Amino acid sequence: MMTTRTAEKHLLPAASMGNTRTLTSIRYGVGSGGKKAYIQAGLHADEPPGFLVMHHLMQRLDHADADGAIAGEIVLVPVANPIGVAQWRDEILQGRFDFYNSINFNRQHLDLSAQVADRIKDRLGDTAEENVTLIRQAMAEVLGSMAPADEAEYLKHLLLLLSYDADIVLDLHCDDQAVLHVYLGTPLWPDAADLPAQLGAQVTLLAEDSGVTPYDEACSRIWWQLAQRFPHQPIPPACLSATVELRGTADVSHELASGDAENIFLFLQRRGFIRGRAPDLPELCNDATPLRGVEHIKAPASGIVVFFKEPGERVEAGEVIAEIVNPLASAKKARVIRITRSIAGILFARKADRYARPGRVLAKISGKKPLKKKGENLLTL
Numbered sequence: 001m002m003t004t005r006t007a008e009k010h011l012l013p014a015a016s017m018g019n020t021r022t023l024t025s026i027r028y029g030v031g032s033g034g035k036k037a038y039i040q041a042g043l044h045a046d047e048p049p050g051f052l053v054m055h056h057l058m059q060r061l062d063h064a065d066a067d068g069a070i071a072g073e074i075v076l077v078p079v080a081n082p083i084g085v086a087q088w089r090d091e092i093l094q095g096r097f098d099f100y101n102s103i104n105f106n107r108q109h110l111d112l113s114a115q116v117a118d119r120i121k122d123r124l125g126d127t128a129e130e131n132v133t134l135i136r137q138a139m140a141e142v143l144g145s146m147a148p149a150d151e152a153e154y155l156k157h158l159l160l161l162l163s164y165d166a167d168i169v170l171d172l173h174c175d176d177q178a179v180l181h182v183y184l185g186t187p188l189w190p191d192a193a194d195l196p197a198q199l200g201a202q203v204t205l206l207a208e209d210s211g212v213t214p215y216d217e218a219c220s221r222i223w224w225q226l227a228q229r230f231p232h233q234p235i236p237p238a239c240l241s242a243t244v245e246l247r248g249t250a251d252v253s254h255e256l257a258s259g260d261a262e263n264i265f266l267f268l269q270r271r272g273f274i275r276g277r278a279p280d281l282p283e284l285c286n287d288a289t290p291l292r293g294v295e296h297i298k299a300p301a302s303g304i305v306v307f308f309k310e311p312g313e314r315v316e317a318g319e320v321i322a323e324i325v326n327p328l329a330s331a332k333k334a335r336v337i338r339i340t341r342s343i344a345g346i347l348f349a350r351k352a353d354r355y356a357r358p359g360r361v362l363a364k365i366s367g368k369k370p371l372k373k374k375g376e377n378l379l380t381l
């Protein structure tokens with residue numbers, strides 16, 4: 001059996017004389033008007049679990065490909081941020097913010113909705129299928145009309161160019177110390193529930209707009225933005241795009257990564273990208289909750305954090321989550337400050353280091369109800 005796997009190298013514009021970086025994309029299956037899935041890892045280059053999952057997923061797909069079992073088109077970008085992955089400083093790989101302008105590599109991705117709306121406003125039809133085709137054509141035209149010169153902007157444009165027409169987009173990340181959790185667009189729920197269920201995600205967070213356009217939203221949000229703009233024509237949420245947080249930065253093992261790769265494989269199989277029958281879908285651990293319901297536990301003072309709750313543990317309203325200890329605090333009672341919370345939920349992520357400074361986010365708790373005090377930006381820096 002012939003393999004369908006191909007690899008392509010994409011050059012980024014040189015930000016410095018004589019320095020050119022390369023992004024590699026790998027493609028399985030033939031892309032002739034069928035379904036397309038796109039998966040990338042390491043947009044935050046300092047988050048290693050996704051790279052290892054990609055390694056195991058490619059092994060699984062190589063086998064399926066050799067068996068002629070790839071039914072759709074599957075595009076993988078195993079190392080999505082060649083800029084960030086080179087950001088070594090003092091023996092630590094940084095990888096989250098562009099050194100040039102401090103912009104987070106997973107924020108401020110492209111919002112094509114206004115330009116696409118202009119192109120399609122008089123051409124929308126009466127079926128969802130023809131509108132999906134029309135909108136994807138318009139997205140291609142808008143993307144084709146852009147020529148970003150800045151290296152990081154070029155990278156963001158390139159990643160969207162590789163994925164704008166995908167039915168499924170998975171962006172693999174991780175948190176500091178965390179249980180597996182998934183970010184999804186609210187309009188994708190509950191149709192997309194098979195993703196967190198198969199992955200064994202303990203928390204699924206839903207938002208229509210997180211306010212900062214991470215990459216997964218650049219792929220999916222445009223569909224409901226256009227649906228709101230043109231309420232009389234059928235426009236479905238045609239891209240199931242998710243950010244998958246593969247636990248914490250140190251959760252890197254062949255056991256975990258091969259399990260995650262297998263779950264992604266089964267999800268793709270159930271969705272018709274790989275021939276064969278996937279086993280019954282596991283039950284979802286916990287129902288989805290609003291991203292607006294996530295409580296960011298902030299340090300009230302400087303000191304050392306001592307956590308009393310592990311990632312994945314349920315927290316009751318008012319329970320002690322951690323203490324901030326400062327041996328130099330002048331008043332005796334200020335030497336140990338207890339952090340208690342008003343909301344109940346799952347503590348799904350916490351800082352890996354143990355330093356507190358006033359306002360620093362130390363942990364995240366997913367509550368069931370939207371929090372009123374949340375502003376427009378629902379994500380951390």
Ligand SMILES: [Zn+2]
Pocket residue numbers: 044047106173174
């Ligand atoms: Zn990340």
